[in-house]
Amino acid sequence: MKNDPFRASFDSLEEFADMVSEVLHCPITIEDANHRLLAYSTHDDRTDPARIATIIGRRVPEKVINSLWKEGVIPSLLNSTEPVRVKTVDEIGLGNRVAVSIWKNDEVLGFIWALEIEKTLGEEEMDCLKRAADATKNKLIQLQNRKNKKEEQFQEFFWQLLxxxxxxxxxxxxxxxxxxxxxxxxxxxxxxxxxxxxxxxxxxxxxxxxxxxxxxxxxxxxxxxxxxxxxxxxxxxxxxxxxxxxxxxxxxxxxxxxxxxxxxxxxxxxxxxxxxxxxxxxxxxxxxxxxxxxxxxxxxxxxxxxxLGIYKYIDILIEKSGTDQNENYSLKSLQEYDKKNNTDLVETLEVFLNKDSNVHEAANQLNVHTNTLNYRLKRISEIGEINLKDPNQKITLYLDLKLEKFK
Amino acid sequence: MKNDPFRASFDSLEEFADMVSEVLHCPITIEDANHRLLAYSTHDDRTDPARIATIIGRRVPEKVINSLWKEGVIPSLLNSTEPVRVKTVDEIGLGNRVAVSIWKNDEVLGFIWALEIEKTLGEEEMDCLKRAADATKNKLIQLQNRKNKKEEQFQEFFWQLLxxxxxxxxxxxxxxxxxxxxxxxxxxxxxxxxxxxxxxxxxxxxxxxxxxxxxxxxxxxxxxxxxxxxxxxxxxxxxxxxxxxxxxxxxxxxxxxxxxxxxxxxxxxxxxxxxxxxxxxxxxxxxxxxxxxxxxxxxxxxxxxxxLGIYKYIDILIEKSGTDQNENYSLKSLQEYDKKNNTDLVETLEVFLNKDSNVHEAANQLNVHTNTLNYRLKRISEIGEINLKDPNQKITLYLDLKLEKFK
DNA sequence: GTACGTTTTGTGTAAATCCACAAATAGGAT
DNA sequence: ATCCTATTTGTGGATTTACACAAAACGTAC
Missing domain, CATH: 3.30.70 (Alpha-Beta Plaits)
Structure with a gap:
């Protein structure tokens, strides 16, 4: 803790990033808790594709974030104040690097990243990075306050729209x-x-x-x-x-x-x-x-x-069909038949309609042979006197089936 | 006109039918204007299948009526007071016969049929038949009056039900x-x-x-x-x-x-x-x-x-969609595309849905090759972002298409 | 138990659908 | 005019469907 270079005050995060970069001899990137770019060092032009993309887009690319989650890096950073090392992940252009999280009480405000371009950071340098993280805390709190104020304006506007x-x-x-x-x-x-x-x-x-x-x-x-x-x-x-x-x-x-x-x-x-x-x-x-x-x-x-299909109008349909005491003769016939003969014609019909009249899929869901389904459909046409090629009749049935379900 | 045997009064139409039968030496049948059996002679048991069916069913069988219309017999009877001869029609068991209509002013009250079982009626006998028709007139008027009274009761009852x-x-x-x-x-x-x-x-x-x-x-x-x-x-x-x-x-x-x-x-x-x-x-x-x-x-x-399908609820749907200022993004996209590129994707979609997603029939109605239709459907899915295998989406589109048509 | 009708499943075939690819055509933009 | 793209139509082949027929399974009534 003797001679801490980060004790000195600094005007901007950029300036601070450059300072850290000089001390550790590697490129430095500072992000907020949501992986938005806050600052990056410029004194060193050695870098990797992931860092370039981050700087260009002012945020860490989604696929990089996904990868860091999968590798367990971000969870670790969110769980401890200790620096974490990331091994190269070539697919997303991520070189070796070390990260540390910036804390305020029990909340993570952001991250500092150090690229290990030529050399690997030693224990002392890791410790230095940790101290750097602590030093950015106040700056980030200020930023967050400013952001909160803006966030309030967003909220108000959104509710005005809503x-x-x-x-x-x-x-x-x-x-x-x-x-x-x-x-x-x-x-x-x-x-x-x-x-x-x-x-x-x-x-x-x-x-x-x-x-x-x-x-x-x-x-x-x-x-x-x-x-x-x-x-x-x-x-x-x-x-x-x-x-x-x-x-x-x-x-x-x-x-x-x-x-x-x-x-x-x-x-x-x-x-x-x-x-x-x-x-x-x-x-x-x-x-x-x-x-x-x-x-x-x-x-x-x-x-x-x-x-939503018919469900878009389900409320008024329920209301209307309730006052009309609607009765579908075809469905009634099928229900009677089902009851009498222990069959499942109504269910068969519903699955068939749900599956957009696709025999194959409907048969699968019902766990029967397609021929069985075809036979049943023929019986349904006969007993319910339904023409399953007539879209109007099908919609009537579909509607009435759903409406009945709700009663 | 001398010695008219039908001048004598008679009690019932049955009695009268028998009398005519005896005079003309052939079976006689009397019907009302609607081909309901009113009376038939019984003194002669020679007959044909059509007459038997008429007597059994108390009315002339429908297929016989159809045949007589097709042959022009009934139109003739309705147009003139002259007797008309019908040639044998084997398919419906109709033997040779002569018919005459019974008139009151300019209205036909019924018919008399004479079967020509053994002999063909001569001119004098035809004339006799005509006079018989005239003689039944009053009896039929009475029947009609009685029927009218009953008819009024029917009317009242029906309206009570309605x-x-x-x-x-x-x-x-x-x-x-x-x-x-x-x-x-x-x-x-x-x-x-x-x-x-x-x-x-x-x-x-x-x-x-x-x-x-x-x-x-x-x-x-x-x-x-x-x-x-x-x-x-x-x-x-x-x-x-x-x-x-x-x-x-x-x-x-x-x-x-x-x-x-x-x-x-x-x-x-x-x-x-x-x-x-x-x-x-x-x-x-x-x-x-x-x-x-x-x-x-x-x-x-x-x-x-x-x-009726969705038309069953068309009123409330129109009302609801009117107050909601509904807008279907898919349809709007397709309409815009149609306008810009001079295509008929919306119409294509509608015909396709009307034809219950049958490519063949829809292509026929649109006068295009099935492949053309398939291509268009693919474009419709892309441009309108529609899944044509999803019955809910199809119903949404079908509904919105019909609703739009009504605006 | 048998007899009967209904339902399920299997087999086979003709027709229809789906998909990919290619050639021809049309219309617009440059 | 030329290029380019979108559309239409054609061809072929794998997959599905529709339908007829037959055999098996199942339930019920007698």
Whole structure:
């Protein structure tokens, strides 16, 4: 602890990075807790592809983060104040390096990375790195405070959008610019429902994940009791609908994989371009969640509003069919037949319709021979007097089957 | 005209038939205007299969009526007071015979048939037959009056059913018995919409047709402005739904074929068993008619409530989607693409869905090669980001396409 | 138990679908 | 004009489907 070079005050993190770099004789990179680049040393031009990509993109590339998670590096950094060494991973252009986490109380504020280009750091140098981490703490706290203030502005704006508080398009766009976000021309809203109230720890995990996932750009996010709500931009992205779906899957998978948070229910709106419709999008995602609650098994694979099918209108359909005391003669006949003869024609029909009239898949799910299924379908046509080639009749049956299930 | 044997009064039509039979030396049958058996001679046991079937069934078999129409016999009888001769038609067991119509003013009340078993009737005997027809006139008028009174009771009862005026099942069944109709355990309501108010002539044609069609039993019928409403029994009939459909088709075809009455719009309810639901059935048929008005081309082949598919709920769907300002991103993308590139992806998609995802039929209707259609479907999946194997997505699209059409 | 009808499964064949690839065509942009 | 891309149509082959027929399994009624 004698003669600590980092005791001296410094103006900027860049200056500090350069200082550390000089002491340790290797390139230095400082990141925040979400792997955003805060500063990097410039006195040394020896580097590796991963560092170049990080500097260019102002953040650590997603695949590098993924790799560091898989290798157990990030978990270690999050668990201890000790430096961790990473071995070369060629596939992602990662050379040998040492990392240390920056702590404030029991919270990680960021990381310092030292590349071992020519020589390996010795024990003394590792210790030096650890002291460097401690020295950046205050600087990072300041940054975080500044960020928190900005974060509050984001929150307020997002809720204004979610409640249609801003009605003119121009007003919305101006606000986006004011917050230095480029207003999306194509966007969607995703809502994730957690099994319990989202806590402070969860919040941090979520923020971490959102910052590190790079594919679709998460413009705004907020948490409301058990729900995480996101505004996602699809500017310049091909196949936004599919990307939105993929993102939601990914998010749920990562939350489970990295933080062990399970049973998150995902939902998302359709893709929209009119910024005044953020509230509508939010409500769409809410509708998806409601359907998933009502029809857990049927809607297990439905995440997007666009895939809701008849469930989009299930409320009014239930209401209407209730007042009408609707009765489907075909279904009634089949049910009677099933009861009398111990058959499963109704179930067979439902699976067949669920599987989009695909004999093969339906037979598989029912664990019967395709010929058996064909025979049953023939019987269904006869007994229920149904023409299974008529889309209207099929929709009628599909509808009535689902409606009946709800009663 | 000297010595007319039919001047004498007679008590019953049976007695009269026997008298004519004795004079002409051949079996005599008397029918009303709807080919119901009124009386037949019994002093002569020579006969043919058609006459036996008529006597057994108390009406002329439908296939015999059809044949007589095709041969032009019935049209002639309806056009003139002169006797008409029918040549043997072996297929339906019809031997040689002569018929004459019974007139009151300009209306046909019935027919007299004379079988030419051994000898052919000469001119004088033909004339005699004509005078016999004249002599039955008064008797038939009396019958008709009696029938009219009963008919009025039918009418009143039917309207009570159609307006749910009778609420208890027992009450309804008792009323059926009182009118000597066996209450149906399975029934449907059909409504035919005419292009103009149904006139007195039309009414007669309709009554004629309903009485002569034998397959499903028309229990009650009534006319309301432009509409003909029927209550049809399906007791002991296999596949009632299909039979109901077939009957409606048949009725429309015959009205056109026999009386030249075109553009009748047919509709019918689902098949029901609860007699308290006659009104519901009536409303169902009304819904079908309403859909046909709104979607003439889409619903051209939909006649039954059970085939309505989403159209069953079209009203509330339109309402709901209107208030929601629904927008389908996939459809919007396809429409934009169509506009930009002069393609027909939206139309292609619609035809494909209408044809129940049958590539072959859809390609035919679009007049393109199946491969072209497959290519387009692939593009549709890409551009609209649609999974055409997902029934929910397909239903969403189908719905939104139809809803958009209505806006 | 037998007899009967219904259901399941297997076999085979003609037709239809799916997919990949290639050639021809059309339309726009430069 | 030329190039380029998107579209249409054609060909061939692997896979699926539709349908008919037969054998086996199953349940029920007698």
């Amino acid at each position: 409640t249609s508080h801003l009605s003119s398009n121009e007003e919305i766009i101006n606000k986006f610019h004011a917050l230095q976000i480029s207003p999306p021309t194509l966007f969607g809203v995703a809502v994730f429902h957690f099994s319990k109230e989202v806590g402070r720890d969860d919040e941090k995990h979520i923020a971490y994940l959102l910052k590190t996932i790079q594919l679709p750009k998460i413009l705004l996010h907020t948490i409301d009791h058990q729900q995480l709500i996101l505004l996602i931009s699809f500017d310049g992205i091909q196949q936004p609908v599919n990307k939105l779906n993929a993102f939601c899957e990914l998010f749920v998978a990562k939350m489970k994989e990295r933080f062990g948070i399970k049973s998150i229910v995902q939902s998302h709106s359709s893709v929209k371009c009119d910024l005044r419709k953020v509230e509508k999008a939010y409500k769409e995602a809410g509708t998806v969640l409601a359907v998933k609650r009502k029809f857990p098994s049927e809607a297990i694979n439905i995440h997007g509003y666009q895939s | 307006t749910s005026h009778l609420s208890s099942n027992e009450e309804i069944i008792n009323k059926f018995h009182a009118l000597q109709i066996s209450p149906p355990t399975l029934f449907g309501v059909a409504v035919f919409h005419f292009s103009k108010e149904v006139g007195r002539d039309d009414e007669k044609h309709i009554a004629y047709l309903l009485k002569t069609i034998q397959l499903p039993k028309i229990l009650l019928h009534t006319i309301d402005h432009q509409q003909l409403i029927l209550l049809i029994s399906f007791d002991g009939i296999q596949q009632p739904v299909n039979k109901l459909n077939a009957f409606c088709e048949l009725f429309v075809a015959k009205m056109k074929e026999r009386f030249g009455i075109k553009s009748i719009v047919q509709s019918h309810s689902s098949v029901k068993c609860d007699l308290r639901k006659v009104e519901k059935a009536y409303k169902e048929a009304g819904t079908v008619l309403a859909v046909k008005r709104k979607f003439p081309s889409e619903a051209i082949n939909i006649h039954g409530y059970q085939s």
